[in-house]
Amino acid sequence: MNEQVTVVRDDFSTHLEATIKRAVPGATGIAHLRRLSGGASQETWSFEAVGRGFTRKLILRRAPGGDRVHDRAVGLEKEAALIGLARAAGVPEPEVVHVLEPGDGVGRGFVVAFLEGETLGRKIVRDDIFAEARKTLAHRCGEVMAKIHHLPLSSLPPLRTATAEERLNELHQNYKMAGTPRPVFALAFEWLRTRLPKAPVPPKLVHGDFRNGNLIIGPEGLRAVLDWELAHLGDPIEDLGWICIAPWRFSGEGPAGGFGTREQLVAGYEAGGGGKVDMEHLKWWEVLGSLSWGVSCGAMFLSFRSGVDRTIERAMIARRASENEIDLLHLLAPRG
Amino acid sequence: MQDEPTPIELLDAVITYLRDELMPELSGRSAFLTRVSANACDIVRRHLENAAGYDAAEMARLTALLKTTGTLEELNRELCTRIEQGAMTLDTPGLTDHLWATTIEKVSVDQPQYAPYRRALKTFQAKNS
Numbered sequence: 001m002n003e004q005v006t007v008v009r010d011d012f013s014t015h016l017e018a019t020i021k022r023a024v025p026g027a028t029g030i031a032h033l034r035r036l037s038g039g040a041s042q043e044t045w046s047f048e049a050v051g052r053g054f055t056r057k058l059i060l061r062r063a064p065g066g067d068r069v070h071d072r073a074v075g076l077e078k079e080a081a082l083i084g085l086a087r088a089a090g091v092p093e094p095e096v097v098h099v100l101e102p103g104d105g106v107g108r109g110f111v112v113a114f115l116e117g118e119t120l121g122r123k124i125v126r127d128d129i130f131a132e133a134r135k136t137l138a139h140r141c142g143e144v145m146a147k148i149h150h151l152p153l154s155s156l157p158p159l160r161t162a163t164a165e166e167r168l169n170e171l172h173q174n175y176k177m178a179g180t181p182r183p184v185f186a187l188a189f190e191w192l193r194t195r196l197p198k199a200p201v202p203p204k205l206v207h208g209d210f211r212n213g214n215l216i217i218g219p220e221g222l223r224a225v226l227d228w229e230l231a232h233l234g235d236p237i238e239d240l241g242w243i244c245i246a247p248w249r250f251s252g253e254g255p256a257g258g259f260g261t262r263e264q265l266v267a268g269y270e271a272g273g274g275g276k277v278d279m280e281h282l283k284w285w286e287v288l289g290s291l292s293w294g295v296s297c298g299a300m301f302l303s304f305r306s307g308v309d310r311t312i313e314r315a316m317i318a319r320r321a322s323e324n325e326i327d328l329l330h331l332l333a334p335r336g
Numbered sequence: 337m338q339d340e341p342t343p344i345e346l347l348d349a350v351i352t353y354l355r356d357e358l359m360p361e362l363s364g365r366s367a368f369l370t371r372v373s374a375n376a377c378d379i380v381r382r383h384l385e386n387a388a389g390y391d392a393a394e395m396a397r398l399t400a401l402l403k404t405t406g407t408l409e410e411l412n413r414e415l416c417t418r419i420e421q422g423a424m425t426l427d428t429p430g431l432t433d434h435l436w437a438t439t440i441e442k443v444s445v446d447q448p449q450y451a452p453y454r455r456a457l458k459t460f461q462a463k464n465s
Contacts, residue, residue, distance in 0.1 A: 181409065184435055186416040187426070251451045312372050319379060322442040326452050329439055333432040335459050 015105035023098035062109030080110035117216035125252025138260020142268025149236040178298040212257035241285025294324030
């Protein structure tokens with residue numbers, strides 16, 4: 001993992017240490033606190049709780065700068081609750097060790113057990129040590145999605161609801177706001193609009209960002225599903241479509257995460273009790289997911305041009321909308 | 337007439353410096369952003385070499401498809417409107433050919449290593465040979 005080695009000794013680390021002494025029985029301090037790179041919308045820190053004769057590796061997820069939270073994000077306290085509920089239902093998740101409270105003085109966030117494994121999509125689809133894991137990974141992801149979608153709604157914290165139609169309308173607004181006419185996007189919007197799933201779908205817990213890059217993988221298979229920031233209530237097939245979109249394939253073999261087929265994913269989902277999946281319904285969500293990635297790239301341009309973020313990184317992401325157009329054409333008007 | 341080296345030759349010199357000399361000296365975020373900067377120069381280079389020809393070809397296709405004239409932006413806006421109104425669809429003769437051609441030309445500037453682009457390119461080259 002790409003790590004920034006910054007040892008911090010300030011109010012933050014002092015308060016975190018005091019918090020961990022209260023939350024972890026036997027802990028007398030913390031060690032090796034460092035910020036991990038990645039995740040612009042949340043900070044991730046790794047550290048150890050240490051005591052007499054023990055060390056425990058932990059991860060802190062925290063709102064940037066302590067308390068800023070993204071618009072569509074569920075909020076860190078709810079995220080922690082969802083991780084706990086999913087873990088209890090058999091979804092591979094780290095144990096939640098502590099949810100931060102205002103009195104802790106560390107901001108908003110939570111502490112979970114550190115899990116060893118690979119998260120880099122490029123390595124997961126390519127490295128030999130994951131060759132065995134790849135054979136069953138798409139099936140396993142389907143099974144795990146079914147478990148998530150089975151969580152009783154009454155057990156969940158309050159979450160926003162986003163139906164297929166609402167997602168489509170929201171996306172269309174964002175596309176119009178960016179201003180650039182994109183005939184391929186217009187075609188995709190029209191395709192989605194005329195094929196909106198007609199039968200009302202009973203809302204389920206949707207993870208919202210279940211994809212290669214948010215999974216911890218070991219040589220034996222899936223160890224955890226991370227990043228519940230975009231969890232919401234909606235059409236569960238959204239999760240199956242999202243893991244299949246091109247940006248998460250990292251040049252790997254197979255549409256599902258770059259490591260499996262749609263058929264394996266769906267077979268796992270049905271075997272896990274998720275119910276029968278209509279392949280056209282899956283494709284609808286794949287097109288919507290793909291388009292939403294492209295619209296985000298377009299929005300990056302807006303924030304670059306307006307001066308909100310003039311970095312080269314931002315500018316280059318804006319130039320990736322054309323990649324998304326080719327993905328959409330492969331889906332909507334396949335050639336060869 | 338401007339003096340030489342040409343813009344493309346100047347860019348090549350910058351790209352070589354960023355990739356071959358500067359990057360090996362750096363690590364972490366600086367190395368990453370230097371690579372991104374070199375990639376951006378690659379886009380500028382391909383844009384300078386190809387965009388004028390691609391824009392002219394796109395203009396010709398749009399004019400034929402829409403049977404009207406205007407700037408590239410106006411024509412693209414008009415095409416979007418017709419698609420949104422359902423006046424042009426996947427079944428409209430020439431529409432998907434135009435979209436494929438335009439998209440392939442754009443990605444050839446933006447991201448020529450992108451696997452789905454290379455796959456599409458192979459199909460098109462096989463068809464045209």
